[in-house]
Amino acid sequence: MRVVAIALAILFFVLGILYGLGKINFFTQSGAQHAHHITHLVVLWVLALLCLIWARFQSAPR
Amino acid sequence: MTLFQALALALLQGVSELFPVSSLGHTILVPAVLGWHNLDRSSVSFLAFVVVLHLGTALALVVFYRAEWYAIVRALVASVVRGRLSADRDERIGWRLVVATIPVGLLGLIFEAPVRRLFGSPAPAAFFLMINGLVMFAGEALRRHQRRSAGREDKPIERLSYAGSLAVGAAQALALLPGISRSGISMVAGLLCDLDHEDAARFSFLLATPVILAAALLEIPRLFVPAAHVVLLQAIVGGIAAGVAAYLSVAFLTRYFRSNDLRPFGWYCVIVGAICLILAREGMIT
Numbered sequence: 001m002r003v004v005a006i007a008l009a010i011l012f013f014v015l016g017i018l019y020g021l022g023k024i025n026f027f028t029q030s031g032a033q034h035a036h037h038i039t040h041l042v043v044l045w046v047l048a049l050l051c052l053i054w055a056r057f058q059s060a061p062r
Numbered sequence: 063m064t065l066f067q068a069l070a071l072a073l074l075q076g077v078s079e080l081f082p083v084s085s086l087g088h089t090i091l092v093p094a095v096l097g098w099h100n101l102d103r104s105s106v107s108f109l110a111f112v113v114v115l116h117l118g119t120a121l122a123l124v125v126f127y128r129a130e131w132y133a134i135v136r137a138l139v140a141s142v143v144r145g146r147l148s149a150d151r152d153e154r155i156g157w158r159l160v161v162a163t164i165p166v167g168l169l170g171l172i173f174e175a176p177v178r179r180l181f182g183s184p185a186p187a188a189f190f191l192m193i194n195g196l197v198m199f200a201g202e203a204l205r206r207h208q209r210r211s212a213g214r215e216d217k218p219i220e221r222l223s224y225a226g227s228l229a230v231g232a233a234q235a236l237a238l239l240p241g242i243s244r245s246g247i248s249m250v251a252g253l254l255c256d257l258d259h260e261d262a263a264r265f266s267f268l269l270a271t272p273v274i275l276a277a278a279l280l281e282i283p284r285l286f287v288p289a290a291h292v293v294l295l296q297a298i299v300g301g302i303a304a305g306v307a308a309y310l311s312v313a314f315l316t317r318y319f320r321s322n323d324l325r326p327f328g329w330y331c332v333i334v335g336a337i338c339l340i341l342a343r344e345g346m347i348t
Contacts (some may be wrong), residue, residue: 029205040171041282042280046167053142056145057145
């Protein structure tokens with residue numbers, strides 16, 4: 001599960017960058033909505049952070 | 063926008079954001095009923111004004127629950143550092159809030175813009191306000207049924223399951239529909255997950271804090287657009303008024319839900335929603 005959590009964290013992190021750069025436009029009104037892209041970037045990075053926390057919970061000593 | 067309109071909208075926002083009667087629905091319906099056609103809800107200045115109102119509301123919630131948030135954040139950080147969950151009450155509440163916030167954030171991100179575009183007029187807002195009232199009646203009835211027939215008992219927030227937290231968060235996302243109340247729908251979901259009214263309200267307000275605050279913070283760049291500066295005074299007055307109204311509302315509601323339920327708000331939503339729906343269908347409000 002730790003590997004899955006880290007893989008997901010990397011995926012969300014990269015997706016966040018792509019949204020921030022405007023390379024991906026799913027769920028945004030149009031390519032020009034810069035503020036909306038930043039919102040996606042922040043939410044995806046928060047998800048990446050949560051995945052890293054999940055990984056941490058998988059790896060700590062019991 | 064006049065200063066009077068700004069003040070009225072701010073008080074309306076501060077109160078209706080926390081009372082289970084839909085702030086979004088009211089900010090569509092009240093200007094329509096009062097004939098405030100000078101307000102362009104899609105203009106840069108109005109959006110900037112709304113950002114400040116949300117900031118005021120969120121800060122009021124943070125101030126009201128400051129001791130609780132301090133304990134929750136401290137417990138969450140300690141839990142991550144330790145890498146293990148414990149039985150600590152604040153930590154358990156904190157993780158439930160995190161889990162419940164995920165569906166709100168994701169569904170909000172995907173559906174907010176299309177939903178606002180489709181339903182951002184008085185008739186749908188009035189219709190959904192009626193639905194909001196009916197949901198509260200149905201929630202109260204279902205809860206009574208659960209307790210009578212299945213013998214289920216109330217439990218505190220820290221004993222809410224993660225699936226229950228996720229359900230409360232997903233229910234809260236329905237508040238993207240103008241007329242559906244964020245606090246109302248999440249309280250109903252909390253009640254159906256065996257929280258009592260007081261805890262359902264507390265969980266709903268705690269859950270609303272990061273959502274409203276994040277939504278407002280993400281929109282802060284709108285305040286620095288030159289077109290937004292024309293409402294600077296209105297925004298400052300409005301932000302303070304919304305914050306004070308929200309603080310007083312949460313103080314009142316936390317006391318109210320110690321011994322009362324959602325039905326009075328259900329009646330209000332059904333009656334006001336029905337009247338506004340009739341007015342909208344007759345073309346008297348647009």
